[in-house]
Amino acid sequence: DAAEKQGYEHFMLKEIHEQPRAVADTLLGRLDADGRVTLDRLDFDPALLRALDKVYIVACGTSHHAGMVAKYATEHWAKIGVEAEIASEFRYRDPILTKQTLVVAISQSGETADTIAAAEYARAQGARVIAVTNIVGSTLARTADGVIFTRAGLEVAVASTKAFTTQIIALSVLALFLAQERRQMFAEECRDMLDRLEALPALMERVLEAEEGMAELAARFSGADYFMFIGRQVGLPIALEGALKLKEISYIHAEGFASGEMKHGPIALIDDGGPVIALATDGHVKAKVVSNIQEVKARGAVVLAVATEGDTEVKEHADHVVYVPDVHELLYPVLTVLPLQLLGYHIAVALDRDVDQPRNLAKTVTVE
Ligand code: AGP
Numbered sequence: 621d622a623a624e625k626q627g628y629e630h631f632m633l634k635e636i637h638e639q640p641r642a643v644a645d646t647l648l649g650r651l652d653a654d655g656r657v658t659l660d661r662l663d664f665d666p667a668l669l670r671a672l673d674k675v676y677i678v679a680c681g682t683s684h685h686a687g688m689v690a691k692y693a694t695e696h697w698a699k700i701g702v703e704a705e706i707a708s709e710f711r712y713r714d715p716i717l718t719k720q721t722l723v724v725a726i727s728q729s730g731e732t733a734d735t736i737a738a739a740e741y742a743r744a745q746g747a748r749v750i751a752v753t754n755i756v757g758s759t760l761a762r763t764a765d766g767v768i769f770t771r772a773g774l775e776v777a778v779a780s781t782k783a784f785t786t787q788i789i790a791l792s793v794l795a796l797f798l799a800q801e802r803r804q805m806f807a808e809e810c811r812d813m814l815d816r817l818e819a820l821p822a823l824m825e826r827v828l829e830a831e832e833g834m835a836e837l838a839a840r841f842s843g844a845d846y847f848m849f850i851g852r853q854v855g856l857p858i859a860l861e862g863a864l865k866l867k868e869i870s871y872i873h874a875e876g877f878a879s880g881e882m883k884h885g886p887i888a889l890i891d892d893g894g895p896v897i898a899l900a901t902d903g904h905v906k907a908k909v910v911s912n913i914q915e916v917k918a919r920g921a922v923v924l925a926v927a928t929e930g931d932t933e934v935k936e937h938a939d940h941v942v943y944v945p946d947v948h949e950l951l952y953p954v955l956t957v958l959p960l961q962l963l964g965y966h967i968a969v970a971l972d973r974d975v976d977q978p979r980n981l982a983k984t985v986t987v988e
Pocket of ligand 1: 680681682683726727728729730731732735778779780781868983984985
C-alpha cells in the first residue's frame, strides 16, 4: 500500500499530482498522418456527423461535471446544440433521439450502471454513442459506436481527480473532431487548439506548486460548517465540482451555484464569515463574477477567489486569491479545478477523514 502511494500520504494526493502527466498522455497521438484529429475508435462514417441534429452528454457525478465543461467548447467549436445530462435522469424522460443524434457517454470506470443504461437506451432509439472512458475493456467501451480513452492510469481514490481533468481533455479532442468533421474549423485552427491543450500540463505543474498555500487556507477554513462555490460559464461546473469534492471527502455541506442565481435565493445563506469560493478567471464573464463577489462580501462572506495571473482587480474585492496562468477562456477548468481539489483534500486531512475511502461511497456505482 505504502509503495503504491509512492511517498504520498493518500492516493488522492498522488493522483492530484499525477494530473499533468495524465493529461499529456490523453493528448498523445491525436493527429493522424494527414494531420487530422482522430478518436481511438469510430465504427460509423464520420460524414454522418455533418448532419447531426443534437448532442447529449450523459454521465454521473464528477464525470457529469466534465460533460458540463465540454458543452461550452463543443457548441462553440462544432456549432451544434449540446445538452449535458445526469445519466440517471436521461432515460426517465422522453429525450428526442434520432439517427442524427450523438450521445456522448462519459464514465471513468465504464461500468456505472446509469451511464451504461442511458447509452443503451439511446442506441435502442437509433442514436449513435461515443464513449469517453478510462478503462479499455469496460462495458461502455465495448458497446459504444466509438470511443476515446482518457488514459489517466489507475485511479484508486474514491474522489475523482485525474479522471476529471483527462475527461475534459478527451472531450476537448472530441469537440475538435466534431468541428473538423462538420467543417466548422480549419485544420490549422484545430491544430492551434491542440497546441494550446498540449501546453496545459506544464501550466498545471505550476498551479500545483500552490499546494502549501492551499493547505494553509484549508487549516483556516476547516472549522466552517458550510461552503458556497460560485462561477459562471465554464466556472459553473468547476464550482459544482469543487463543492462535490469537498462534501464527499470532508463531509462538510458545500454547494455550487451559478453566480447569477445568487440573488434569486442562495445569497440568503450568507452570514458573517461564511466561506465563498469564486471562480473569477479572465474572460467575458469575469466582470459579472467580480460584482457577485462584491455582493457576497457586502453580506459578510469571506471570499477565496481563483483568478488569472497578472489580474489586479479580483484581489481588491476577495480576501484570498489563488492564481492560475492565463489560457484560452474555454481551457481554464483544467487549471482552476486543481486548487479546489487541493482545498478539499487538505480540509479532509485537517478533519482526519478517511480521504481515500469516504463513508457511504463506492468507487464505481454498478447498481441503479
Ligand atoms: C467523484 O469524486 C465520484 N466519486 C463520483 O461522482 C464519480 O465521478 C461517479 O460515480 C461517476 O463514475 P464513473 O466516471 O466511473 O462513471
